[in-house]
Amino acid sequence: MPQIVVEGLGKQYRVAERKAGTLGALGGLFRRNYCMVDALKGVSFNIERGEVVGYIGPNGAGKSTTVKVLAGILVPDAGRCEVNGRVPWRERIEHVRRIGVVFGQRTQLWWDLPVIESFELLRDIYRVEEAAYRKTLDELVTRLNLGAILDTPVRQLSLGQRMRCDLAASLLHAPELLFLDEPTIGLDAVAKLAVRDFLRELNHAHGVTVLLTTHDMDDIEALCSRVMVIGEGRILSDGTLDGLRAQVSSERRLIVDLERENGSFEQDGVTVERREGHRVFLRFDPRKVPAAELIGRIASRHAVRDLFVENLPIEEIIRRLYERIPA
Numbered sequence: 001m002p003q004i005v006v007e008g009l010g011k012q013y014r015v016a017e018r019k020a021g022t023l024g025a026l027g028g029l030f031r032r033n034y035c036m037v038d039a040l041k042g043v044s045f046n047i048e049r050g051e052v053v054g055y056i057g058p059n060g061a062g063k064s065t066t067v068k069v070l071a072g073i074l075v076p077d078a079g080r081c082e083v084n085g086r087v088p089w090r091e092r093i094e095h096v097r098r099i100g101v102v103f104g105q106r107t108q109l110w111w112d113l114p115v116i117e118s119f120e121l122l123r124d125i126y127r128v129e130e131a132a133y134r135k136t137l138d139e140l141v142t143r144l145n146l147g148a149i150l151d152t153p154v155r156q157l158s159l160g161q162r163m164r165c166d167l168a169a170s171l172l173h174a175p176e177l178l179f180l181d182e183p184t185i186g187l188d189a190v191a192k193l194a195v196r197d198f199l200r201e202l203n204h205a206h207g208v209t210v211l212l213t214t215h216d217m218d219d220i221e222a223l224c225s226r227v228m229v230i231g232e233g234r235i236l237s238d239g240t241l242d243g244l245r246a247q248v249s250s251e252r253r254l255i256v257d258l259e260r261e262n263g264s265f266e267q268d269g270v271t272v273e274r275r276e277g278h279r280v281f282l283r284f285d286p287r288k289v290p291a292a293e294l295i296g297r298i299a300s301r302h303a304v305r306d307l308f309v310e311n312l313p314i315e316e317i318i319r320r321l322y323e324r325i326p327a
């Protein structure tokens with residue numbers, strides 16, 4: 001059985017709408033009206049032990065809601081969800097012992113305490129045995145380079161330092177499954193790389209299953225063998241990045257550096273995307289014109305200094321996928 005089974009998950013939120021009252025004298029009062037917002041409209045997927053799965057989608061698509069259901073924080077209105085054979089919100093205590101959760105926008109550490117004291121509180125909360133705790137902590141301190149900041153109060157940490165501590169905190173009880181909701185949000189390039197390297201190692205060395213929500217496509221490219229795309233409460237795509245590309249568009253980009261700035265590409269079976277001085281960005285479909293043929297044609301017709309072929313940026317693939325969402 002897969003480690004995570006999600007089937008037809010539905011979740012609505014009741015949201016208060018503020019409407020001005022009709023009584024003149026009481027104009028300052030508001031009557032509460034409620035409306036329902038569909039966050040999840042039948043989300044289904046399975047995740048096998050040891051997978052690293054990216055979960056992407058625009059703001060408001062339902063990613064955090066899914067993570068909260070999986071973590072046992074939220075109860076869905078419809079559908080089925082089992083993690084390690086348990087229903088998260090029904091067997092919450094047993095469930096949270098075996099998962100780690102990190103929300104990038106919120107720390108689980110105590111703001112005013114030195115990092116190490118938060119860790120010790122979590123050790124007590126999770127009832128981690130002292131020997132096991134020591135061993136795990138040592139490894140995390142080394143791998144996340146926490147030695148110098150263990151005695152620093154959390155509020156004094158940089159965002160990157162805090163995220164490394166939050167990752168450690170989520171793993172002190174050695175969970176077999178890690179849910180990460182935007183773990184690299186707001187981090188600088190160096191801190192992002194540190195988080196990515198750590199997660200890759202964690203998965204390789206300990207086989208920890210990772211579900212990763214992110215806006216950063218470089219996170220996905222670096223870590224995820226599989227990516228699920230959610231839009232408006234539904235899974236729009238689920239597979240490899242290459243599979244996602246193939247599903248949306250086989251187009252590729254040819255970048256040509258010319259000797260001279262002019263030069264028309266009208267007859268070459270390509271679309272000119274843009275020009276930057278001597279550089280021209282072209283789009284072509286390799287099913288219609290093979291790259292080699294196109295390159296030969298262009299080289300014979302233009303004074304070419306250099307050229308290279310690349311895939312469409314993943315951001316663009318995702319944007320095109322969203323454009324297809326039925327209203």
Ligand SMILES: Nc1ncnc2c1ncn2[C@@H]1O[C@H](COP(=O)(O)OP(=O)(O)O)[C@@H](O)[C@H]1O
Nearest residue numbers: 013015037039058059060061062063064065066
């Ligand atoms: N606590 C809440 N109360 C009301 N609406 C919410 C709440 N949390 C999320 N929503 C709404 O549910 C939808 C999905 O939100 P969310 O799961 O946070 O999306 P994402 O994480 O993909 O940005 C959005 O329309 C959001 O406004």
Ligand SMILES: [Mg+2]
Nearest residue numbers: 063064065181
């Ligand atoms: Mg979110």
